[in-house]
Amino acid sequence: MASFSPKPTKRYNVRSISMPTRSHPTTVRIEEELNKLKSWEATSTSSNCSKADSLCKGLSGLKDLYSCIEELLHLPLTQKALSLHQNEKWVEELLDGSVKYLDVCGNTRDIILTMKESVRELESAVRRRMVGDSSVQDSVVAYVSFRKKMKKEVVKVLATLKQMDHKNEVFPLDLDNHLAAVVRVLREGSLITSSIFQSLLLFLSTPVSKPRASRWSLVSVLVQKGVLACENSQHKTMNGMECVDIAISNLFVDNASEDVEPEKIESAQRKLEILDESIEGLEDGLDGLFRLLIHTRVSFLNILSH
Template sequence: MAAFNPKFYHQYRLRSVSLPTTLHPSTVKIEQIVNKLKTFETSSSFSSSFSRADHLSNSLVGLKELYQAIEELLALQITKQALSQHQDNPRVKALVEESVTFIDVCNNSRDTVMQMIQGVRGLRSSFRRNKLGELSIESDISEFNFSRKGLRKEISRSLAKLKSTDNNRGIHLHLFNRSEDHQILTAVKALTEASLLTISTLSSLLLFLSVPVMKSKQSKWSLVSKLMQKGAFAGDQGQRNKLNELENVDIALGDLLIHSSCKENDAGKDKIESAQRKLEALETVLENLENILESLFRHLIRARVSLLNIFSH
């Protein structure tokens, strides 16, 4: 994952969109959703490179709404005619090709989330069965972390696909002749805005899922150092509030490992209960992300099918 700079994916600052609104209300809806997503993205500030789940959920829901509006735009006869007449344009072709990447990455992201949910549930079950100080807890935490490391490889591949898609885009509206039908400009600009926001949003999601995993077998002093860097012992609730759900789980698990030699007592029970609460919160947000991704996946497929149907006639 070292090859990816998290800041890169938060640098999409699109020009203010102004689509023609005289043809159909869908163009107005697209403009409103795009500007809402851009405003939300630029106004959101995080001390961590890894967004919180609530931010991601809002962005993904907005993206789903954007593709719903695009489906309405693509259903218009005038849009179909405009795109059909320009289907050999390399910029239009590229938009169709990008849809394959987005469907693939969305599907892989959903699979990753589902696997993480299973890992969280397994760890929660282990904590209910065992006590602090038992080797099985350390073993289960190690297994959970090992599983996450494996998922990071698939996440890395998905991030590379999105980065390659953006680098190879070659779609710029100023390359279109100003005398061309404004309906093709409307359609291509809407699809281009959607593509840019899809790249940005899915990249943020993947970065959230790729939070670096603490090594279970490192020394306790090393664990303490890492936890201090994350603000675990700072007593600064404001700093802790800036961490996302995965980072909070890492802190709770790291704290458990530091005290793994302790016998079962009130302090040990508190550590277990704290980890359980963090895992429960993570499971809840992951389940929410899974549901949103499932819905977004369907809309991405519908948008691609609409484009293919237009070009097949």
């Protein structure tokens, strides 16, 4: 199985070109949106907000970017220039990229939807534990199993993104100023899109320890490290799923007793609710982006069919 760096590779090495003295206003707006996203990417790891909140901002920035790209593709000047080069390899790559990012977004959205269902089932089980039902273990087993399966799906999507990145290295020569600017911003847009999706997928694939044979060890990964509370200041950088792992683990620290402190149950419930809200935000961001990627794909097809 392919292995991936814990941080997405940042690659904006598209060949430099001479911009026209007066770029089209739409191209300028795309440049501004790209700069915002690059700034977001540079500061996202040091942001005070949660990783999920940061990723929601990244997805929101991508939606703004693709709204501008859609406007750019509707310009008669852009349509004429692209149609004149529709048999070029780099045009085919742009078209191919439009459908592959659509597929990546759709696959990621499917992962998010399944994850939301799994989290809510676990949330319901913990809620039942609060009223004395001790059958939460099966739900925990199912949640851990889902997380492992999800990681395998994420690896496949990441592999697709890595392959797409390698196709954006050669810049076409001898283009007029406007078309050169269009191709450049589209390719930079592809690279930042790939980078943000990689960040999102790596967040979703937070590793889960291999379960042991003991009764309560299915959720003991972080307990083994002596970590018993996500609220501790030294763990502020943990993402929502790591916090849930800790809170669920805390329910089963004392193997000798079936009694669990109400505070631990409430903490697990709270962490699951926070994670649920984060997933909702990511789902909304992906839904909006998916619609825009469809529009971009259709615009490309309309241009190249004339």
